Amino acid sequence: MKEKVITSNKLSRKFGDFVAVDEVTFEVSKGEIFGFLGANGAGKTTAMRMLCGLLAPSSGSATVAGYDVSTQPEMVKKNIGYMSQKFSMYEDLTVKENFLFYGGVYGLKRKAIIERLSMMLGLLNLSHVMNSLVGSLPLGWKQKLSFSLAMLHQPGIIFLDEPTGGVDPITRRQFWDLIYEAAYDGITIFVTTHYMDEAEYCDRVSIMVDGSIKALDSPENLRKTYNAASMDGVFQELARGTSTK
Amino acid sequence: MKQYLAFVKKEFRHIFRDKRTLLILFGMPVAQVMIFGFALNNEIDNAGVAIYDMSGDYESTLLQNRLNASSYFFIERECESTDCIEESFRQGKARVGIIIPHNFGKDLLTGQKPEIKIVSDASDPNQAQVLTSYATAIILSHVRDRASVVQQAPVVNAIPRMIFNPELKAVYMFVPGVMGFILLLVSAMMTSLTIAREKELGTMELLLVSPLRSWHIIFGKVTPYWLLSFMNAIIVVLLGITVFDMPMNGSVPLLLASCLLFSLTALALGIFISSKANSQMTAMFVSMMGLLLPTILLSGFIFPIENMPIVLRVISNIIPAKWFILIIKGLMIKGSGMSILWKPISILAFITLLFGIAAIKNVKPRLNQ
Numbered sequence: 022m023k024e025k026v027i028t029s030n031k032l033s034r035k036f037g038d039f040v041a042v043d044e045v046t047f048e049v050s051k052g053e054i055f056g057f058l059g060a061n062g063a064g065k066t067t068a069m070r071m072l073c074g075l076l077a078p079s080s081g082s083a084t085v086a087g088y089d090v091s092t093q094p095e096m097v098k099k100n101i102g103y104m105s106q107k108f109s110m111y112e113d114l115t116v117k118e119n120f121l122f123y124g125g126v127y128g129l130k131r132k133a134i135i136e137r138l139s140m141m142l143g144l145l146n147l148s149h150v151m152n153s154l155v156g157s158l159p160l161g162w163k164q165k166l167s168f169s170l171a172m173l174h175q176p177g178i179i180f181l182d183e184p185t186g187g188v189d190p191i192t193r194r195q196f197w198d199l200i201y202e203a204a205y206d207g208i209t210i211f212v213t214t215h216y217m218d219e220a221e222y223c224d225r226v227s228i229m230v231d232g233s234i235k236a237l238d239s240p241e242n243l244r245k246t247y248n249a250a251s252m253d254g255v256f257q258e259l260a261r262g263t264s265t266k
Numbered sequence: 267m268k269q270y271l272a273f274v275k276k277e278f279r280h281i282f283r284d285k286r287t288l289l290i291l292f293g294m295p296v297a298q299v300m301i302f303g304f305a306l307n308n309e310i311d312n313a314g315v316a317i318y319d320m321s322g323d324y325e326s327t328l329l330q331n332r333l334n335a336s337s338y339f340f341i342e343r344e345c346e347s348t349d350c351i352e353e354s355f356r357q358g359k360a361r362v363g364i365i366i367p368h369n370f371g372k373d374l375l376t377g378q379k380p381e382i383k384i385v386s387d388a389s390d391p392n393q394a395q396v397l398t399s400y401a402t403a404i405i406l407s408h409v410r411d412r413a414s415v416v417q418q419a420p421v422v423n424a425i426p427r428m429i430f431n432p433e434l435k436a437v438y439m440f441v442p443g444v445m446g447f448i449l450l451l452v453s454a455m456m457t458s459l460t461i462a463r464e465k466e467l468g469t470m471e472l473l474l475v476s477p478l479r480s481w482h483i484i485f486g487k488v489t490p491y492w493l494l495s496f497m498n499a500i501i502v503v504l505l506g507i508t509v510f511d512m513p514m515n516g517s518v519p520l521l522l523a524s525c526l527l528f529s530l531t532a533l534a535l536g537i538f539i540s541s542k543a544n545s546q547m548t549a550m551f552v553s554m555m556g557l558l559l560p561t562i563l564l565s566g567f568i569f570p571i572e573n574m575p576i577v578l579r580v581i582s583n584i585i586p587a588k589w590f591i592l593i594i595k596g597l598m599i600k601g602s603g604m605s606i607l608w609k610p611i612s613i614l615a616f617i618t619l620l621f622g623i624a625a626i627k628n629v630k631p632r633l634n635q
Contacts, residue, residue, distance in 0.1 A: 073475050095477060103475040107468030113283050114276070125272025126476045180475075 023050035026178055026209045027072065031081035034067050041067040043232040044081060049225075051177070054200060054210040056223030056240075060260060064232040065213050066182070072211070073180055074098050086177050099127070102171035106183035108163055112156030116142075116166060119155060120173060127174035134173070141169040161192035168199055172208075179203065181212040185219065197222050217253040226252070228259050235259050269478055273486025280460065281490060287456070295448045295498045299505045302440035313397055314342030316351045316360035325371030325412060332408045333364070338400050348385075355387045362386045362397050364405075374412060430599050441506035442594035443567030445499055446587035449525065450561055452495040453532030454539065455553040457487055461540035462549035484626065488533045495532070499525040506598075515601025524597070527614055528590040534621035535586075541628040561587040589614045 027049035034042040042064045049055045059065045070076040072085055074094030083090045086100040110119045117138065124134035142148045145165050150158060155166070164184065171179055181200075185193045197219065204210055204224075212223070220226050220240060227237040236243055236259060240252055247255045281287055315333060319326050333339050342360045345351050351363035363385035367373075373380040384401050388394040431438045464470040473483055503521070506512035514521075535557060543549040562568060564578060565587035571579055582588050589610040596602035596610075604611075 075474055095479075098475055098477045101475070103472065105468055105471045107471065109468045109472040111276070111280070111469060112467075114279055118276070118279055122272055122276040123472075123476070125275070126269050126473075126478055128268055128477075 023052070025049065026051050026087075027055075027083070027085050027211065029068075029072070029081070029083040032068065032071060032078050032083045033080045034064075034071060034076065035079045040232050042071070045229075045232075045234055047227055047234060047237055049209060049211060051209055052204055052207045053225065054204050054212065054223045056220050056226040057211060057213045057229070058220055058226055058256065059213075059229030063229040065229055068229070069180060069182060069211070069213065072097075073101060073103060100176055100178065102174070102176040102179040104167050104171040104179070104181050104184050106186050108160075108167060110155045110163065110167060110170065113154065115152050115154055116158075117151050119166075120170065123170055124173055129174060137173060138169075141172070145169065161188055161195075164188055164192065164196060165199065168196070172203065176208070178209040178211060181210065183213055183215060185214065185216065193219070217251065217256055220252040220256075228256060230259055270482050270486055273478070273482055274489050277460070277486060277490045281494070291452060291456075291494055291498070292501075294451065295444070295502050296505065298444045298448060299441065299502055299509075302444055303437045303506075303510050312337065313339055313362060314354070314360040315339045315401075316343045316345050316354040316363045317341055318345040318348060318351060318363065318365045320368045321366050321370035323369075323371035325374055326366045328412070329366065329370075329405065329408055333401070333404060336400075336404055338397075339404075351385055360387075361393070362401055364401065374409065377413070437506070437510040438512060438595075438599055440567075441502065441510065441512055442591045442598065443565070443587075445502045445525070445594060446528065446565060446590045447558070447561060447567065448498050448502060449495045449529045449590075450532045450535075450557055450587060452498055453491050453529045454536035454557050455550070457491050457533055457536035458539040458543060458549040458553055459546055461487055461537070462543050462546045466545050484537060488537070491536075492526075492529055492533060495529040496522075496525060499529070503598075512598055513601075514598055516597035517603065520604065520607070521594070521597050524590065524593045524611065524614075527611070527618065528586065531586045531590075531614060531618040531621065534618055534625045537625040538621055538628060541625060560585055564588070565591055567591060584617070586614060586617050589617075 025048045027047075029045055029047050031044040031046055032042060033040065033044050045064075045068055057065055057069065067076065071078050071090055072083055074085075074090050074097040077091050077094075085097045088096040088100065090097055110116075111122075114122070117135070120138045121131065121134055124131075124137075129137075138151070139148070142151060147162060147165070150162065150166075155163065158166070168181075168184065171181075185196055188196065193216070200210055200212070200222075212219075214220060223240065225237065225239050226243060227234045228243075229235070236246075236255070238246065243252070243255045244250070247258045249255045249258060281291070317330060317333075319330065330341060334341050339362070343350070343354050345354070345363075348363075348365065351360070351365075354360040355363070363383075365383035365385070367380050367382070370380050370382075372378075382405055384398055384405075386394040386398045386401075461470075464473065500522075503512075503514075507514055536553070539552050539556070540549055543552055564571070564574075564582045564585045566582070567587065571582050571588065574582070592610045593607055593614070596607050
């Protein structure tokens with residue numbers, strides 16, 4: 022039995038009468054790649070915001086890295102990395118300056134930041150962009166840099182919110198190599214995506230429909246259960262299942 | 267504390283990287299003071315006079331000489347008709363016309379009270395008013411002198427003396443106004459813009475999932491602009507003193523403290539705006555319309571508050587710049603101390619507190635949306 026780094030117990034969030042997330046329960050083990058799927062408006066983002074300590078749950082509870090998201094959000098934030106679907110490095114600063122800033126925000130020393138940045142850039146074959154303005158780099162590179170940025174303070178868990186939106190297939194493939202490497206090092210990956218082929222890369226996948234989790238298993242088991250050839254088929258099946266209800 | 271410093275450093279990097287921001291920050295105050303100081307000039311200096319002397323005697327010549335001798339007027343044209351005066355107004359050569367009636371000298375010496383007509387070109391009403399009153403003053407004092415010589419009549423003499431600004435220099439008005447304007451522009455507009463920019467670009471999201479507290483973000487944003495606007499205020503004061511001979515009669519520490527206080531007011535306003543505005547466009551628009559325009563119009567910077575209708579006079583009380591300008595004028599020109607300035611200073615401090623609380627209350631939940 023592996024250590025559980027994310028546990029969610031009947032986690033719910035209401036906005037007025039609207040229930041965005043309805044009693045969601047799941048667990049994620051250390052080093053797992055956990056795919057968090059759902060159509061737009063299914064409640065993925067709300068659930069993720071609660072897990073990141075950005076939004077207080079209406080009821081239920083969740084722990085991330087051993088800290089309660091509603092009572093210890095600051096501790097949760099210290100122990101997670103986050104990469105948003107919107108590119109979020111400062112374009113008018115250089116790569117180095119961006120890393121120095123975020124490193125400083127997590128309380129890292131300048132020397133340690135530079136060392137780690139050089140190491141990460143070396144792995145990405147991007148050592149030459151250290152002093153380039155971020156705004157001048159191609160999107161694929163920026164995306165990889167964002168991922169490195171989220172890993173800068175060596176968090177145990179990384180939340181990726183549609184990390185590969187708008188990126189070409191080759192870069193997406195390379196990006197998933199980065200994710201595998203991180204998972205191999207024992208980092209837990211919590212990823213939302215719209216690409217069903219990417220769902221196949223995950224260890225386990227949850228599919229959210231109308232605020233609750235309708236399916237949660239490995240991609241292989243899900244295909245068997247729903248008798249579908251691909252994850253796309255599973256997703257279609259689940260989505261159709263609710264629309265006829 | 268370390269996180270806060272990292273934030274401030276990053277903010278300074280943004281500012282120094284962007285040449286346009288730098289230009290606004292440091293070019294603007296200098297340009298403003300120069301423009302207002304040199305170009306917007308209400309002072310009267312050698313205005314042309316068209317004179318129609320119907321009498322042409324010794325007394326009327328004396329009067330003409332008196333006008334010509336003052337530094338405010340010179341006789342541009344001697345007319346033979348009223349049409350000629352209008353003509354020279356149209357040509358833009360003269361701005362005041364003076365008509366001396368028949369038998370001016372004789373009437374004056376025999377106590378007949380001759381009537382002199384002063385006509386002025388009111389296409390610029392402010393200037394016309396000033397010119398008319400200057401001309402009236404000169405003529406009256408001359409006539410009084412002559413009449414008393416002849417008749418030895420007891421005449422009361424009123425001798426006006428303008429103190430604090432004896433030369434009626436407009437720049438004394440503008441320097442405090444420009445200071446207020448610049449501090450507001452730099453502090454309020456710039457902070458609201460940069461916070462809106464982070465929201466627009468999505469970097470705010472990353473800041474929020476980081477361990478930064480909201481006070482880190484707010485004070486990190488505010489500190490660089492606070493320092494810069496303070497530097498600006500000093501530049502404007504120095505320009506006023508060196509280039510335009512502004513006096514500095516009051517306490518310098520009090521002046522600096524007031525500048526710091528007012529930029530704090532402006533920063534609170536800026537944060538308040540940014541808590542409502544989600545894009546740079548909105549932030550810009552709101553700061554322009556909601557802050558800069560009322561400041562120019564209602565703070566007494568350009569238009570005197572005393573001449574406004576009662577409604578506007580009441581509204582002007584909530585314009586922070588009005589109080590700031592009062593304080594700066596009192597300090598620099600009149601040399602007033604705390605015993606007199608405590609009232610505007612405490613009003614300003616109160617407004618700052620009010621907006622500061624509103625800003626922080628609004629920003630906290632709003633940042634998370």
